[in-house]
Amino acid sequence: MSEIYIAKDKFPSVLGQLMGKCPVFGPVLQGKFHEFGRLERPEDVDLGYGNTRLSPKALFHPQAEKMFDFSLSKGDPEAGILKETPKDFRPRVILGIRPCDARAFQLDDRNFDTDSVRDPWWVRRRETTTLVGLACNTPGSTCFCTSVGTGPFDKTGLDVLMVDVGEGYLFQASTKKGEEFLAGLSAGEAVSGSVAEKADALKKGAEGSMGTQFSVDAIVQNPTLDLFNAAFWDEVQFSCINCGTCTFVCPTCWCFDIQDEVYQEKGSRIRLWDSCMFPLFTFHGSGHNPRSQKLQRVRQRFMHKLKYYPEKYKGGVACVGCGRCVRQCPVNIDIRHVARLMSASCVCPT
């Protein structure tokens, strides 16, 4: 697969040209935090960021989006019939995404894009998007990607991996889409030996700084019902306040709600992020709630990510180690701690 080098001083003009061809999204400083946004000018992008506050999942699965529109006007022969809301599915580039976040989309694909059902919005956005990732030279202290099967230089979820080698960026394509992307960039230079060496050293340094914090294999090997009935959930759940922060900032939390809204004589069917932390998530019309207790909801979140998902899809956990939930949980529930509890050799019910 091909690779090129672009010096940092030339990068803004390369980016400017790219933005002339298609919409480009990247990490932008918004207030005090970085979020992914549409770049209006090349200088909007801030590639010196650690990671965004929210995951970039909204680029494929917006927090709220209209699915269908309908008329409710009396006498309209089409009243009550849902019509797909028109959307912009033009090809686009997401630049500077972290390898963990890109890997998350692949994990989410298994939910949205299956043999039997394909989610039209997710699939079309995935098809039309080129992911140009930015390797993590200095992973944060809450990062644990190397413990969950990805890494700071992981290319698997990306079309192109960018490495900041100091004076410039090394671009390495790993898919056909990535090749096309590189072919379209002007000002690309051949990659010198020293750049390649530097990138390699950065990779080794970044990966080496992280280590393995818990064993995913041990969790997968523990029987589901033993984990489900384990005693430690009671301690894990105590501090949880059942807000949706962990799920909303998580790149692999895809659960959503569907709501109808009415505006006078028309309306929309909207889908919006939902959270297994909310009691309403599983609340039956009858009043019965299979997960009425906080413990059940907390357990569901971790079990889904680390046990049900690998079991259902035969491999991988639904966590990429981005550390957002660790940093943002208002009460410091740490998935690394929970994963260690789940991977202990015996979690047999007491």
Next chain:
Amino acid sequence: MNNPYLPYPVRIESIVTETEDHNQKTFKLVFLRPEDEAKFVYMPGQFAELSVAGVGEVPIGIATSPTEKGFISFTVNKVGKVTSHLHNMEEGEIMGVRGPMGNSFPWDVLEGKNVVIIGGGFAFTTLRSSIVYMLHPENRSRFGDITVVYGARSPGLLLYKEELAAWERREDIRMHITVDATTDPNWKYNVGFVPAVTKEKAPSADNSYAIICGPPIMIKFTLPVLTELGFPPERIISSLEMRMKCGIGICGRCNIGTEYVCKDGPVFTLAQLSRLPNEY
């Protein structure tokens, strides 16, 4: 790309109030477009999302059998926002249907077997579908004995009363209709709870499968009876309810462990359920 969230538009052909408390109504729906009807291929035990623009969707078991052509029916219990709205709708109005969804009762496995159907209250809808399906002249010879135990709190709360009476008159199906209690002097069927009636009628477990749908309390007390009669967990089949939104295994809320009730269910054997977390 086919959009699995887009309901097929249907017209409400008729609305029948099933029970004396007016909480159960059966909606007979006709597809507006023949091509949608052709795509809606289902088997008894499946469900669909009923959709009302501006109100929302609700998952409801399909009460008709695929042997009944030209329409589909749903018996809806008035509970929440969407079902209450449905109960206020009128014949001729347009709504939507999305589906069919979920697995069905395991018809390939049931072929050549005796089938014992046990139902309680308003959870009789997909059971009705199953009975109609099996009794169809083209299908009846594919199954052995058919035994039905169906109970409700009182005679007025039984669904599909005319059909029940018609089945009672047939030779090729054994009906045990029962009510918890009644003061009706003309009541000519059983009085007693479903578990007790099941025990009393003691359908044979030989070469048999049991399909059981009803309120949790009924299921709880009927399962030991079935076990006593010799039904192993692999041959006891049930259908679960769960809060649902997408109905196609994507939105994430209806899981029991690894299984999504909407896509991998709603039909499970007791053996399958025993391997899953007890969270339903």
Next chain:
Amino acid sequence: MSQWEPKIVAFMCSWSSYPGADYAGLSRLAYPPNIRIIKVPCAGRINPKFILSALRQGADGVWISACHPGDCHYMEGNLYASRKFALMKNFLEHTGIEPGRVHFSWVSATEGHKFAQTAKEVVDSVKALGPARHMIKKEAEVA
């Protein structure tokens, strides 16, 4: 703009201001037709959510009217309500709803004149502000 007439949602106590409106009618007093009255059993029944709900649905003004202090049919419902609405009104205005959109009054069953007079004041005050601009739920601004 000259065609614009404000829509005002009025929550009226069924023991005082609602019959007050009736009395104004019986007395053939003219008052502006912009008022949509919602009868409530007592001002104490009015949840602040109702006021927000009216604004969200496009009311240009909201008017709440209760029994005079000391005259509540339920002894003290209007006095609890008075605290609720004093805070509510301040809070709405603090967060950007213009003073003059939300009104509170004491009108008894026999005060047809006061009813008509207050109705006029409420409508004039809302008219002066023009159509409501904020807190109206229009089409969801989402992707």
Next chain:
Amino acid sequence: MQGYTQRIREAAKRLLAEKKVDVVMGFRKGTIPFMNEPFLAKSPEQVDQLLWDGNCGINLANYLSGRKDRIGIVAKGCDSRNIVVHLLEYQIKREQLYILGAPCHGMIDGRRITEELAGKEPLQVEEENGRIRVSGKGFEESFDRKQYLQENCAICMHRNPVVYDELVGDLVEEQRDVDRYADVREVEGLSPEAKWKYFEDLIAPCIRCYACRNACPVCYCPTCFVDESRPQWVGKTVDPTDTRTFHFLRAYHVAGRCTDCGACERACPVGIKMRQFTKKLEKDIKEMYGYEAGVDPESRPPLDTYRPDDPRDFAK
């Protein structure tokens, strides 16, 4: 504040051993800087996990609602005020509680310190003699503790617990000359349009995760108004009007009950200063009804009572 940890552990051990309480609610060391985790010690063996420092900002009263057991609870000023609110609202019984009062020196605003570090990641935080020492890979910086308190702590006038059974440290001097409402007055001075814009910008980043609501000790309704469906008072998306409705009603619903403990702002993952809503209500209640939430276990909350001479100049 040094020594609190030891005294909390001793008291907890004693209370559990003597079976005076079933559990002790406190904090244990967090896994990341500026964070401790609320922790429930159930046996004397677990009490050594309990600790106290400037990162115990979560309001523990939040965990009391609906509990039936006997609880030892570590309470700083605001926690104790929320215990009083719980008592007034019958969410817990006084005899269920053994309150370990922790006179408070204010909690640290870790976010502001992290901002000051401009990208350098804090790994270690230590408090000593009024300073906060923060270190990470290749750096160490020191901050004046007083200057980096949570905003609500900086203007707190009830640092000492208002109810307690035992103190785990010496009472501290209360702050006197504090102007609690300078920011509120600033907004009061704006035009309606500017006020609207101010709050619009304030809540623009909201993702409707409800961390503010759920971190709040007085938000314990079995069904919150945002979850009501018939009628549905507010849409569930991030539409600005719906988000505004949520924040407005959330704040109004805690009027006269909010103790300005700051749990909402601390919990917010996107840094919204939602105390700007609640402080206005607090100010009005103080001015109009002379009431401060959670200070007096004997007087009814302001919206649960009235006085004949209440100001009514807003009414026609």
